[in-house]
Amino acid sequence: DTAVSQTPKYLVTQMGNDKSIKCEQNLGHDTMYWYKQDSKKFLKIMFSYNNKELIINETVPNRFSPKSPDKAHLNLHINSLELGDSAVYFCASSGTSGGAGDTQYFGPGTRLTVL
């Protein structure tokens, strides 16, 4: 039974399009995150939510909009996609209330390619 799932696994799209990536966790965790991994494999946090509330917005362009309909889901919508958005996006969750000082469980990643 998958703990943190993401869909789709691969996403290929044209510049200027709008796309969404979905994330769901069945661990009962309070906090969820979106990370971006660039072509050099460097991971960086984008957003975190705790119980549907935005905790961290890490200087991400406002073309990126996270949405958390409930604490088990954190979706990422991206408007007007640009070439530089090509990356692997990871969703993760952890149990503590808003803190990163707890073990994080990662989804399988979504590889986004913008043409």
Add this chain to the structure above:
Amino acid sequence: KNEVEQSPQNLTAQEGEFITINCSYSVGISALHWLQQHPGGGIVSLFMLSSGKKKHGRLIATINIQEKHSSLHITASHPRDSAVYICAVSRWDKLVFGAGTILRVKS
């Protein structure tokens, strides 16, 4: 300069060797994490520690808070240990990541 520095960037070892990957950080933290990313891309948390030492199977992680340094050791390395090992520190509400160490274990 990154807040989290890892060394080495790349490491090739022969099967059976003892491996050490180092992580230094320059900021106050609440915990340090070691993560493993396999060639298929998935990321798994190996350890989270705030003091001392933890062991899981052939993996050992240590941290020295005063020196702001952590090490990940792999004993009796095996080709299946080939992966990227990432150090990350918990800073306020977020993780800050090192650039990763690419480990290749040859049989």
